[in-house]
Amino acid sequence: xxxxxxxxxxxxxxxxxxxxxxxxxxxxxxxxxxxxxxxxxxxxxxxxxxxxxxxxxxxxxxxxxxxxxxxxxxxxxxxxxxxxxxxxxxxxxxxxxxxxxxxxxxxxxxxxxxxxxxxxxxxxxxxxxxxxxxxxxxxxxxxxxxxxxxxxxxxxxxxxxxxxxxxxxxxxxxxxxxxxxxxxxxxxxxxxxxxxxxxxxxxxxxxxxxxxxxxxxxxxxxxxxxxxxxxxxxxxxxxxxxxxxxxxxxxxxxxxxxxxxxxxxxxxxxxxxxxxxxxxxxxxxxxxxxxxxxxxxxxxxxxxxxxxxxxxxxxxxxxxxxxxxxxxxxxxxxxxxxxxxxxxxxxxxxxxxxxxxxxxxxxxxxxxxxxxxxxxxxxxxxxxxxxxxxxxxxxxxxxxxxxxxxxxxxxxxxxxxxxxxxxxxxxxxxxxxxxxxxxxxxxxxxxxxxxxxxxxxxxxxxxxxxxxxxxxxxxxxxxxxxxxxxxxxxxxxxxxxxxxxxxxxxxxxxxxxxxxxxxxxxxxxxxxxxxxxxxxxxxxxxxxxxxxxxxxxx
Amino acid sequence: xxxxxxxxxxxxxxxxxxxxxxxxxxxxxxxxxxxxxxxxxxxxxxxxxxxxxxxxxxxxxxxxxxxxxxxxxxxxxxxxxxxxxxxxxxxxxxxxxxxxxxxxxxxxxxxxxxxxxxxxxxxxxxxxxxxxxxxxxxxxxxxxxxxxxxxxxxxxxxxxxxxxxxxxxxxxxxxxxxxxxxxxxxxxxxxxxxxxxxxxxxxxxxxxxxxxxxxxxxxxxxxxxxxxxxxxxxxxxxxxxxxxxxxxxxxxxxxxxxxxxxxxxxxxxxxxxxxxxxxxxxxxxxxxxxxxxxxxxxxxxxxxxxxxxxxxxxxxxxxxxxxxxxxxxxxxx
Numbered sequence: 001x002x003x004x005x006x007x008x009x010x011x012x013x014x015x016x017x018x019x020x021x022x023x024x025x026x027x028x029x030x031x032x033x034x035x036x037x038x039x040x041x042x043x044x045x046x047x048x049x050x051x052x053x054x055x056x057x058x059x060x061x062x063x064x065x066x067x068x069x070x071x072x073x074x075x076x077x078x079x080x081x082x083x084x085x086x087x088x089x090x091x092x093x094x095x096x097x098x099x100x101x102x103x104x105x106x107x108x109x110x111x112x113x114x115x116x117x118x119x120x121x122x123x124x125x126x127x128x129x130x131x132x133x134x135x136x137x138x139x140x141x142x143x144x145x146x147x148x149x150x151x152x153x154x155x156x157x158x159x160x161x162x163x164x165x166x167x168x169x170x171x172x173x174x175x176x177x178x179x180x181x182x183x184x185x186x187x188x189x190x191x192x193x194x195x196x197x198x199x200x201x202x203x204x205x206x207x208x209x210x211x212x213x214x215x216x217x218x219x220x221x222x223x224x225x226x227x228x229x230x231x232x233x234x235x236x237x238x239x240x241x242x243x244x245x246x247x248x249x250x251x252x253x254x255x256x257x258x259x260x261x262x263x264x265x266x267x268x269x270x271x272x273x274x275x276x277x278x279x280x281x282x283x284x285x286x287x288x289x290x291x292x293x294x295x296x297x298x299x300x301x302x303x304x305x306x307x308x309x310x311x312x313x314x315x316x317x318x319x320x321x322x323x324x325x326x327x328x329x330x331x332x333x334x335x336x337x338x339x340x341x342x343x344x345x346x347x348x349x350x351x352x353x354x355x356x357x358x359x360x361x362x363x364x365x366x367x368x369x370x371x372x373x374x375x376x377x378x379x380x381x382x383x384x385x386x387x388x389x390x391x392x393x394x395x396x397x398x399x400x401x402x403x404x405x406x407x408x409x410x411x412x413x414x415x416x417x418x419x420x421x422x423x424x425x426x427x428x429x430x431x432x433x434x435x436x437x438x439x440x441x442x443x444x445x446x447x448x449x450x451x452x453x454x455x456x457x458x459x460x461x462x463x464x465x466x467x468x469x470x471x472x473x474x475x476x477x478x479x480x481x482x483x484x485x486x487x488x489x490x491x492x493x494x495x496x497x498x499x500x501x502x503x504x505x506x507x508x509x510x511x512x513x514x515x516x517x518x519x520x521x522x523x524x525x526x527x528x529x530x531x532x533x534x535x536x537x538x539x540x541x542x543x544x545x546x547x548x549x550x551x552x553x554x
Numbered sequence: 555x556x557x558x559x560x561x562x563x564x565x566x567x568x569x570x571x572x573x574x575x576x577x578x579x580x581x582x583x584x585x586x587x588x589x590x591x592x593x594x595x596x597x598x599x600x601x602x603x604x605x606x607x608x609x610x611x612x613x614x615x616x617x618x619x620x621x622x623x624x625x626x627x628x629x630x631x632x633x634x635x636x637x638x639x640x641x642x643x644x645x646x647x648x649x650x651x652x653x654x655x656x657x658x659x660x661x662x663x664x665x666x667x668x669x670x671x672x673x674x675x676x677x678x679x680x681x682x683x684x685x686x687x688x689x690x691x692x693x694x695x696x697x698x699x700x701x702x703x704x705x706x707x708x709x710x711x712x713x714x715x716x717x718x719x720x721x722x723x724x725x726x727x728x729x730x731x732x733x734x735x736x737x738x739x740x741x742x743x744x745x746x747x748x749x750x751x752x753x754x755x756x757x758x759x760x761x762x763x764x765x766x767x768x769x770x771x772x773x774x775x776x777x778x779x780x781x782x783x784x785x786x787x788x789x790x791x792x793x794x795x796x797x798x799x800x801x802x803x804x805x806x807x808x809x810x811x812x813x814x815x816x817x818x819x820x821x822x823x824x825x826x827x828x829x830x831x832x833x834x835x836x837x838x839x840x841x842x843x844x845x846x847x848x849x850x851x852x853x854x855x856x857x858x859x860x861x862x863x864x865x866x867x868x869x870x871x872x873x874x875x876x877x878x879x880x881x882x883x884x885x886x887x
Binding site: 064066068069072073074076079080083084086091092093094095098099100101102122123124125127129131132135151193194196208329330332333334335336337343455485498521522523524525529533536537540 | 559560563567570571588591592593595596597598599600601602603605606607622627628631632633634635636707708738741742744759762763764765766767768773775776777778779780846848850853854855856857858861
């Protein structure tokens with residue numbers, strides 16, 4: 001069956017299509033060229049005056065795993081504020097920042113997103129997280145497995161183990177946990193916190209292993225390059241949230257010596273410590289640095305005002321920030337010699353100096369980093385805000401007068417500390433398509449999403465062309481996933497599950513001898529029980545899409 | 555609701571659609587842990603952290619009946635990553651685990667015998683001393699323990715709510731969670747609740763991710779409403795607020811409450827002693843014995859894959875419930 005979408009204006013940056021009116025053809029869930037002679041078009045949808053982009057891709061959103069479930073448990077009052085009824089097609093649910101699984105899928109679909117990546121899966125929690133994700137409908141999913149604080153790796157680095165063996169371990173972890181990428185979280189810091197170190201800067205030594213975050217960062221960055229992994233190292237750096245941390249972030253950029261690195265939620269890592277309050281924007285410093293270093297990509301982790309909950313594997317930082325908990329309760333955990341997690345509910349207030357400046361810093365970064373192909377739109381869901389805030393964020397980026405109006409409302413001292421009002425840049429629809437589709441697809445090494453060219457998955461979002469960009473992006477006219485119409489005028493049409501991306505790696509099986517003994521001696525379980533088998537995923541109806549490790553542009 | 559991940563998912567599908575209330579038959583004590591988490595949060599750890607990192611372990615009233623292999627594997631292991639040679643174990647409670655007595659000479663154990671009421675006072679006194687510069691504990695046991703806590707580099711605190719006296723158990727758990735938070739101001743401590751019998755943790759985790767709420771949640775209004783007090787099974791049965799009780803227990807012969815005034819269904823193991831006392835009995839296999847399964851470990855982080863070991867043609871809870879669902883859909887049509 002062939003479907004033709006005609007007369008829409010198309011924004012498809014990967015294929016350099018910038019608002020051209022063009023017909024699209026869908027067959028078997030994919031975009032095809034014009035039908036061959038004699039092939040019948042079964043359905044034509046006239047989309048005159050509509051705008052088309054590929055399905056959105058969220059490169060960093062905490063949608064599943066132990067930390068999300070702990071946050072749900074901690075905050076029943078938040079869930080009671082957002083209750084969703086069941087219907088013939090849909091399950092009931094609750095919550096916003098830590099929304100229940102089915103409704104994560106429904107909400108992303110309604111926003112026109114078709115792929116979302118859970119960025120902090122601890123190896124020991126991977127099986128639980130993936131099974132949980134099988135209850136998130138529509139979207140394609142993938143995970144980044146957290147390394148950089150596990151005792152096994154730190155010991156390898158301490159012993160100055162050769163890179164080849166470390167690569168084998170990293171590949172083994174990716175394979176065993178079904179990850180698409182590897183995430184660094186506060187390298188060595190979470191482990192150091194278990195030994196009562198309360199801070200760990202880039203060149204400070206972990207008490208137990210005597211190694212620095214810099215050494216961990218360098219080794220893992222190289223590993224992913226050597227493995228030709230689909231996605232370069234995904235880095236949540238040292239000193240999250242600490243005034244003055246922009247200097248550490250800049251040092252981290254130089255530490256990788258020109259090698260590809262993705263810096264995540266940079267808003268939380270862009271703070272300077274100037275002024276009376278010893279808290280100021282480091283956005284300009286960092287943006288200049290990122291503009292110069294073409295090897296760096298980033299996502300912002302924009303904050304939006306209101307109540308949310310922060311959930312992170314960075315126990316050290318979350319513990320440090322627990323004093324700000326609102327409401328006054330929090331959870332931290334030390335986890336399985338892997339890393340940890342911390343849940344701190346948080347209310348960002350526009351009249352609070354620090355919160356207001358955090359908001360401005362995120363926007364400054366968006367506007368000062370010049371190349372839209374290297375910066376992606378995220379709120380670090382739910383840490384900065386729930387992903388449902390994306391339409392408003394897009395409006396802030398596209399509409400200077402709206403941005404200026406919002407800026408006028410925030411804390412006056414914060415206004416004085418920010419250059420936001422002087423930044424005239426307005427994102428175009430083409431830029432937004434890069435930030436939310438083309439850019440993430442490219443950095444994730446996924447060639448069949450994020451664009452509308454031949455062979456791409458028919459993941460398509462059709463928007464009404466509206467002046468108010470928040471209205472335009474919050475309720476697409478139609479959303480198509482794998483060639484099927486899943487949402488029309490905000491209403492879900494049919495429910496099915498997306499695929500699960502994994503990286504297909506290879507490693508020297510010899511590494512298993514050491515890992516096996518480590519598991520039996522120290523972990524109290526068998527290595528074979530740790531490794532997730534394909535059959536387990538299939539039993540939950542999870543269809544995997546294996547991405548070969550053959551990236552050749554590192 | 556005693557079943558595995560797949561069984562819980564299948565049950566929730568029906569529960570949501572047909573507006574039921576969900577509870578677990580072993581929830582009476584566990585909900586007190588839940589409530590404490592909802593009120594104060596906490597600082598927790600997993601089993602391998604307990605095994606490899608803790609130089610001090612404080613056990614508040616937990617016997618080895620709860621998790622028989624825990625003591626052997628995680629509290630007195632042969633090897634640890636951090637080469638812990640002189641681990642100190644302090645047991646505070648009324649019923650001392652046999653394992654501690656058996657190995658008393660081999661390990662560095664201290665036993666402080668206290669009943670639940672005194673235990674509550676004891677923890678409060680420790681907290682008071684820790685949080686106040688001027689208040690030094692007069693009780694020698696408390697003083698010594700505080701000295702130990704201060705010297706500890708990484709400590710674990712374990713408790714088992716089901717073994718604490720019912721009327722004060724929730725207060726004790728709150729105090730334990732707050733004590734751990736206090737201790738982290740100057741050293742490192744984490745806690746582990748040893749409760750969760752009959753795989754309540756598995757059911758609870760699935761319920762949390764699918765609905766946003768833990769056990770004792772009603773779907774009667776079409777959306778989830780969570781209330782620990784209101785949706786206790788015993789209360790619902792006593793007050794005749796339900797007209798059908800469906801019991802699922804694929805693990806053991808644990809007794810169920812049968813109220814003859816309403817309809818009762820039991821989905822249980824074939825030799826359940828009350829199978830003839832209910833209106834409908836459906837035999838099912840046991841996860842990890844009769845079918846492949848996934849169950850959560852006590853720390854809730856690790857999901858264990860279990861492979862079936864026998865084949866006597868018993869269906870899983872998931873298979874049974876999927877057939878029930880199909881049957882309801884067909885009869886609806």
